[in-house]
Amino acid sequence: MISEPVPAAAADSRRRLPSLWSGRPMRARLMVVVVLINLVAAAVSGAVIIIKARTATQVETAASIAVAEPLVAETLQLMQDAPVPGLFRVLTLRFQALRHVRVRLLDANQAVVEERPGSGPEARRRAPAWFARLIAPPVLSHEVPLVLQGRRIGTAIVTTEPSDEIDEVWGYAVALGLTGATLSIAMLAILFFAFGRLLRPLERLAEGLTRLEQQDYSPRLERPDTRELAVIAARFNRLAEALEGARAANRQLNRQLLTAQDDERRRTALELHDEFGPCLFALEANAASIGRIAGTLEDPARLRLQQRTDDIAAIVKRVQTINRALLSRLRPAGLGQAPLNACLDLLLRDLARHNPGIAIEGDFRALRRSYGDLVDLTAYRCVQEGVTNAMRHAQARRIAVRAAEEAASLVIRVADDGIGLRPETKAGRGLPGMRERVEALGGSLTLDRPGSDAGTVLAAVIPVDAAGTDAPDGPEMSPA
Template sequence: MSARPVPLASGPDDVRSQAAPAAVPRRAVPSAPPWKRWSTRARLVAVVLAIDVLAALISCGVIVLNARTAVTVETRASLATVEALVADTIRLLEAAPSERLLQTLDLRFQVLRHVRIAVRDAAGAPVGGGLGRPRREKLAPAWFADLILPGIEQHELPIVTAGRVIGSARITTQPMDEIDEIWGYARALALATLCINAAMLAALYLALGRVLAPLGRLADGLTQLERHDYTVRLETPSTREFTVIAARFNQVAEALAAVRAANGRLNRHLLTAQDDERRRTALELHDEFGPCLFALEASAASIGRIAAGPAEPDRDRLAARASEIAAIVAQVQGRNRDLLNRLRPHALGQVPLSECLALLLRDFSRRHPGTTFTGRFDGLARGYGDLADLTVFRCIQESTTNAVRHGRAVQVAAEVREEAGALHVSVADDGVGFGPDHGTGLGLSGMRERVGALDGTFVLDKRSPGAVVRISIPVDPQRGEDANPARSA
């Protein structure tokens, strides 16, 4: 009887696996070849080893070809020599009895190299011990003999005395003697070459480890830079190429450290900038708006007392108080306008850029009557974008403020022109300038950062007398043309 297969009990997991659709096989990600995960030293050693193996194969081929030719030439030469010796022996012993002649030939040519001689009588029976083979200490392996072994040759020489054939001498080539010698030479050469190559590879491995050690230090240094440790420096290696790499690495680390320090200073300035602005605004509100509000309150109280008196109100006094209130309101409006312009120029974006800059210089002339402010803003578009316009406005505002406040300048000249796809801004003054130990304040840092954010350049030069600020900001000429339809026409 044939056994029927018993069905296995299926559990819930089996039911789920049967009900679930077949999973779509994910595409296998091709793995990288193993040699790509090797180190540089291992790859170089592998290349040298491959060259050695290739050289060994070529050398083996040359040895086999030369050995095959040499064995063929040697066996043929031995064959010709033995044939001549057999003929000479027969001629010398021609007078001897036939049996003695055959035995002499058998004994004389029993241990020859490269050939074997079998002496037979007239009936074909071997004389003496027959073909003898001397014992050899070294034998070449069969695969090596098959590569070199030429064809076996046999020559049959009749032994004739007194015109009668008394036997024969069969000469057979034996190339194994020569092959054994070649094998011994090749084995010794291979062993010596193997030892030399092993020593060379070991020395190369150690030398590469020493030569490539700077790469490991470079990798460690890059890891430290990645972890924001910019104090790392590489020692100067002895190799010229690695010396250049180490020098460049140290320069990059120093540059990153300088940038980090500059960013730290800027961050500290930025952290205090808002508080400084709030402090300035609070002081201005307290010093300017506080007295004005107090004066308004006092005038309003005076008007109230005049109106509440039993007698007829003095119209002249009321008019004087009203005039005072109007003057105070005008002063408050002016201070409020100045404060708003400092926080955000309200006209920027509403009127052309050149008019905003002209209004800025007129405001400086009003607030500093002892200084002459001149501006040249001809040929500008209506605007170049909010960010570019605000950057130009703030830079001129800050430069002019520095010239008046710190340089004590008498004349300040500002110029903005568009040329070669860029806005060129210059603010020159005839003040005291700045000394060699002049530091970078918040205003200069702010201007430099604003200009740098727009991929521009900021230069502060000293001249006699005074100083000049030069700024260049790249702009889109097409945007400027679109912003100024009259200029496009």
């Protein structure tokens, strides 16, 4: 079966309607539904009023026509001896009491004698023409002969005229419509504020979920009055508590893992320093001793031994250089024995010595002597990684490093004047490793890019114990 293609205009309208409805606030949707219900109720009420009014008007006009003939017969019976002009005047006066009809009196020659004054529909109609067309029943006309003393003296033509009845119905409909509109507006206003109050817990729930998405598990929702929303709020609070507990446990595990890693590195560094270092020194001393012994020999043995001892000495020096680099990576020299600010100053001087074209400034005067092995090592690595990245990737000519204790946290900032991080720059392992280490201590690490050519700011915030007893060390504690 082949379906007919849908016209483009119909398809556009179908796409436009969901776009107008989707994404709207719930309060707006509820208000639209209530307004549509009111409009449907108003349309149904209007239809009922029109049907009832049309039926009532038809009954009223038919009853008025039915009253006209007995009224003429009664008048003629009472005025058998009256002159014809007087009879017509009396009939006119009596017809004025009739409603919903128009009466025209004709004489025997079919000439108009009297017509009920003010009976024209346009003279008194207040209802709109469209409303009159909806209400007005079919026009009926009835001729009543006027017979006096056995002689026909004229005719009374009675025609239905429901204008006054339509005016009454219009007035009733206007009053009812104004009353209904006022009540609907008042109801919409009440519902607007009521929906806002009922939906406010959902707004707080959305804000809480946003904060949970941002890994902030501290928000708690108040218990709403609505039972269903109270259940949701209770479940949300339990979820936040569970996530907060899981994060605390995860931080504790990460902290224990870092402690174990640092202890292992410390032991490895100690073994390299205490075991491997003396062995290298012994090799170097033995090579020098062999060189001295070779000096007592004659050529060509002396030259061959001297060349071998020089090769052994070169290899030993290279291994010693590699050993010192390994020791520095495993455990920076002096960290834990010297004050933290002295270690950081020494790090910056060493980096500046190997990069003479870059100005590196450091301000660590407000630091305590130590914040513990984990925090000290993390701060050292953050400064080392931040300065290294600025020199390697940002092409910076000036780097400013500052570390201070602010609000029970150690705040480290590394700012440079380089080209900033480009979108095509690939992320290495250093920065993600530092972020994991800082977050394991309950802190945060951010990389801010003020602009494409405004450099980069690396900021690390590490919570510390505010009850530390070590006083801040001044610049005189730094090694020369």
